[in-house]
């Protein structure tokens with residue numbers, strides 16, 4: 001199907017409708033003229049699942065083998081391509097002399113030739129922009145369109161000047177470029193790389209910014225970054241609003257010129273902290289976007305492959321599961337270190353893709369340059385793209401089935417996390433997710449603003465050190481518990497307001513059954529997580545003299561049975577901790593299964609003995625709410641410590657607490673050895689289960705180049721709502737019988753190399 005610009009199709013549709021033709025005749029006519037058929041009424045952004053991008057370099061006009069790439073588009077089953085158009089570098093002869101033409105473009109319209117070829121091949125085209133900086137010539141003509149520091153000197157990135165988002169660069173120049181590109185080539189939409197301008201690290205003091213900030217807020221631009229300063233906070237929020245205005249402005253421009261389905265889509269990061277630094281409001285963007293384009297090309301050692309699945313679910317939680325979120329997936333050596341022209345090991349690239357599929361992300365191979373002396377990267381994506389095409393009905397439009405919702409907040413990342421968001425918000429979040437993955441508990445990230453929606457759908461919410469909550473946010477969480485939901489909150493959750501001011505007590509103190517002792521001190525300490533210290537947690541119920549091992553002669557008698565959250569710690573009275581605690585006062589009726597043991601020396605070993613063996617400072621507070629939901633408040637920052645140290649005991653403790661909160665409401669068990677990430681979804685009449693084999697990657701550094709297969713694993717679906725009979729294993733190409741075991745259903749997979757997708761119906 002050759003898709004034409006939206007506007008001409010719309011004009012024709014209006015013309016035909018005014019001539020009183022029926023819908024069928026309209027469809028037939030449109031079909032003849034190559035326009036959308038009735039069956040294709042679904043707009044391109046709801047049905048273009050498989051993407052590819054050859055990111056053009058300035059010398060590519062001399063060597064771009066279009067015929068070969070067209071064949072490659074077919075081989076990789078593409079439905080859409082991203083083609084470099086303009087911005088920093090133009091690949092077409094722009095009428096605007098300000099737009100820098102690619103050095104070796106000559107008079108050629110390489111972009112236009114590629115769009116024509118793609119449209120002939122029935123592909124959707126996104127014209128790629130990079131609209132945030134320009135060279136010396138441009139800057140000399142319009143110095144007032146560019147960002148400047150307090151002394152008036154321009155901000156630069158390498159030899160380029162960074163344009164200001166409050167200047168006519170964004171309001172006049174770019175709209176003209178977008179309109180020109182639509183007139184010349186009619187792309188279905190636009191992708192824009194670094195669209196959000198200067199990041200949070202710098203304040204732009206240009207006259208546009210000064211005047212606009214003054215007129216909109218009544219204040220002068222902040223002299224420096226100071227999170228305690230109301231002006232700086234206002235500047236942060238003002239910057240977010242401006243990026244959303246830019247999003248809306250660009251979409252108005254391209255819709256006006258290209259028709260109602262022509263979209264401008266800025267790229268977004270997969271990291272909340274990065275989104276904060278770039279003033280990209282995840283919730284605001286997803287509320288207005290029909291499609292999200294993710295620039296999240298490779299894994300970090302810290303996040304692992306599983307982070308791609310996590311991020312896909314996070315985006316869909318706010319975007320909706322009916323919309324698409326393709327992600328640029330590097331076929332070259334992206335990450336640490338980066339080599340643009342070397343191939344990433346295929347196993348590494350494919351696992352990242354498989355993890356993306358598990359999180360509802362659509363594939364998009366990405367290569368830099370149209371010619372490669374390292375040709376290995378051309379083979380990497382082929383099997384993954386073909387797998388996606390063969391099974392895509394199972395990979396989109398799904399609803400996650402989860403036992404735990406992990407709550408995140410961009411506002412808390414900004415105003416509580418400030419310049420230490422990695423320590424304060426990212427690490428606790430990652431540690432929580434890591435514990436869930438390790439325990440094979442199906443989870444879904446939940447935006448703080450979406451909590452009410454998840455009531456009744458997800459039994460447990462986890463708030464990993466979500467420090468900054470507004471009164472309304474606290475009310476949302478309280479409401480979740482009052483409706484029977486269970487809660488795990490850690491660290492400084494709710495100790496601050498949404499603007500980052502310290503509260504006199506936790507905003508959720510009554511829900512936690514715990515209160516701060518000294519608010520001012522707690523507020524200071526909660527912003528400065530201690531470096532790893534030599535501290536421990538004491539299990540409140542001693543094993544006593546019955547335990548295996550030498551005796552000191554001081555052991556108390558065994559103190560009876562332990563709380564289920566301490567399961568598996570049957571031969572220890574202490575756990576390693578490593579953090580510091582805010583002392584809390586506990587309400588009557590709450591249980592304290594862990595207490596704090598303060599630091600003592602590690603070195604020299606002669607001094608390594610507990611000078612204080614026991615305190616009353618709670619490490620964990622448990623209670624049951626009157627409505628039946630369970631609440632666990634973990635003042636000990638075990639989630640952050642798990643992300644930092646990867647200690648088994650920390651993962652096990654978090655998993656135990658989560659299992660106690662989930663109770664009988666765990667939908668899935670995966671039985672078998674290995675490091676396995678599982679994601680369960682519902683579609684009408686069936687379940688879809690992704691199993692990722694992380695066994696290698698979890699125990700070694702990136703990149704992965706070889707994979708050890710998992711032995712077959714047993715899948716137990718606990719009390720599913722329907723009587724499913726078969727499990728079709730899409731990767732193995734087999735179908736297994738599903739057996740009933742009491743109220744549960746069970747089946748077994750085959751060996752799993754990279755991943756398996758089971759369709760249970």
Ligand SMILES: [Zn+2]
Pocket residue numbers: 146147148164165166167204205206207208209210
């Ligand atoms: Zn400015």
